Amino acid sequence: MTGLEALAGRPAVVLLSGGLDSATCLALASRAGARLVALTIDYNQRHARELEAAVRLAARYRVERHVVLPLNLRAFGGSALTDDLAVPKEGVGPGIPVTYVPARNTVFLAVALALAEASGASDLVIGVNALDYSGYPDCRPAFLEAFEALASVATRAGVEGVRFRVHAPLLHLTKAGIVRAAAEAGLDMGCTWSCYDPTPDGRHCGRCDSCRLRKKGFAEAGRPDPTDYAA
Amino acid sequence: MTGLEALAGRPAVVLLSGGLDSATCLALASRAGARLVALTIDYNQRHARELEAAVRLAARYRVERHVVLPLNLRAFGGSALTDDLAVPKEGVGPGIPVTYVPARNTVFLAVALALAEASGASDLVIGVNALDYSGYPDCRPAFLEAFEALASVATRAGVEGVRFRVHAPLLHLTKAGIVRAAAEAGLDMGCTWSCYDPTPDGRHCGRCDSCRLRKKGFAEAGRPDPTDYAA
Numbered sequence: 001m002t003g004l005e006a007l008a009g010r011p012a013v014v015l016l017s018g019g020l021d022s023a024t025c026l027a028l029a030s031r032a033g034a035r036l037v038a039l040t041i042d043y044n045q046r047h048a049r050e051l052e053a054a055v056r057l058a059a060r061y062r063v064e065r066h067v068v069l070p071l072n073l074r075a076f077g078g079s080a081l082t083d084d085l086a087v088p089k090e091g092v093g094p095g096i097p098v099t100y101v102p103a104r105n106t107v108f109l110a111v112a113l114a115l116a117e118a119s120g121a122s123d124l125v126i127g128v129n130a131l132d133y134s135g136y137p138d139c140r141p142a143f144l145e146a147f148e149a150l151a152s153v154a155t156r157a158g159v160e161g162v163r164f165r166v167h168a169p170l171l172h173l174t175k176a177g178i179v180r181a182a183a184e185a186g187l188d189m190g191c192t193w194s195c196y197d198p199t200p201d202g203r204h205c206g207r208c209d210s211c212r213l214r215k216k217g218f219a220e221a222g223r224p225d226p227t228d229y230a231a
Numbered sequence: 232m233t234g235l236e237a238l239a240g241r242p243a244v245v246l247l248s249g250g251l252d253s254a255t256c257l258a259l260a261s262r263a264g265a266r267l268v269a270l271t272i273d274y275n276q277r278h279a280r281e282l283e284a285a286v287r288l289a290a291r292y293r294v295e296r297h298v299v300l301p302l303n304l305r306a307f308g309g310s311a312l313t314d315d316l317a318v319p320k321e322g323v324g325p326g327i328p329v330t331y332v333p334a335r336n337t338v339f340l341a342v343a344l345a346l347a348e349a350s351g352a353s354d355l356v357i358g359v360n361a362l363d364y365s366g367y368p369d370c371r372p373a374f375l376e377a378f379e380a381l382a383s384v385a386t387r388a389g390v391e392g393v394r395f396r397v398h399a400p401l402l403h404l405t406k407a408g409i410v411r412a413a414a415e416a417g418l419d420m421g422c423t424w425s426c427y428d429p430t431p432d433g434r435h436c437g438r439c440d441s442c443r444l445r446k447k448g449f450a451e452a453g454r455p456d457p458t459d460y461a462a
């Protein structure tokens with residue numbers, strides 16, 4: 001059960017970074033029969049490889065529309081993903097990680113809401129996960145509920161009675177569970193990108209938080225890992 | 232009373248479009264003694280004149296930082312301000328105007344929240360107004376309250392106990408009241424830009440909704456209007 005069955009025949013805006021989680025969301029929404037609108041936000045992250053993956057995935061899933069929106073959160077500072085801070089390589093620690101980007105999912109969902117309203121859609125799909133990313137405040141159910149409440153008062157459609165829904169089909173899955181869901185949905189996971197800090201020759205570093213979680217997910221799911229890791 | 236007194240000595244992110252309302256907010260926050268961070272979102276609106284006004288105002292108020300962020304909401308469609316739909320010239324009608332930009336203030340506040348968190352600020356100032364713009368869903372108190380609730384669960388600072396505040400000092404003012412507040416705060420209103428549809432020689436058209444409200448505001452406030460209108 002992904003909770004996406006209600007999307008059959010309906011337009012849905014899927015936030016698609018090109019990572020494993022968002023690609024799994026796209027595959028699940030596609031299997032549910034949604035009319036796919038993909039939104040990729042190019043926030044000047046270091047890993048343009050992820051952006052390339054998003055473009056490939058959107059084409060493969062024949063989305064009705066793919067918007068790649070440049071939005072330079074780097075201009076603000078405050079994160080190892082957009083600043084020149086070192087990406088941590090020593091494993092996942094407690095607390096809020098330095099790779100947290102200030103208010104990132106708030107910005108992403110806000111932009112997705114704008115695209116949804118302009119597209120006549122009232123369903124947003126986002127690959128947030130409350131387990132592996134427990135340190136990110138904007139990956140928690142309370143955040144998603146607050147955003148749904150906001151969307152209903154923030155939009156013309158909301159005022160006219162449309163109920164916006166934020167679907168987070170991966171919210172309570174482990175990374176292993178995500179790998180299993182992706183495999184069952186037929187996603188070619190080799191097409192996805194996770195690494196925060198690719199090697200100069202364009203491979204997953206194998207050591208950043210995101211690579212560690214990815215590796216662990218495949219291992220615990222007992223699935224072959226198609227990723228080319230440098231370490 | 233603007234409710235901005237609490238900003239004395241504190242950093243505050245002011246959304247600054249270059250229009251009369253946001254410029255008034257900047258002047259009020261400045262007078263309250265806030266440490267000013269200005270955020271201008273360049274959403275490919277037709278009126279680049281407004282953007283020029285924002286740059287002038289930020290310089291004049293010696294803001295600590297002015298971020299002009301390109302964010303092309305035009306890519307989404309759905310508004311006369313960003314599409315090629317005709318801007319209405321026949322006066323302010325009932326309902327939600329066609330100049331409404333889908334989820335605009337949600338996107339703007341989300342980006343302001345990201346900048347605030349990256350800047351160590353927990354105060355956002357936005358020039359929304361519930362009277363003259365009663366047709367815009369995202370200019371209502373319910374919207375601002377929902378956004379404050381979201382901000383507290385969406386951010387690292389929020390989780391750590393910081394309470395984000397959205398200040399909307401113009402919320403319950405008429406346009407005439409805004410003109411009076413701006414005059415009392417010493418704002419040079421000739422430096423601001425309101426027109427949705429400037430003439431080719433760079434003047435306010437005098438006929439769009441925004442020009443009509445501006446004219447009416449000065450007239451009702453009994454203040455001289457420094458604006459160069461074409462009609």
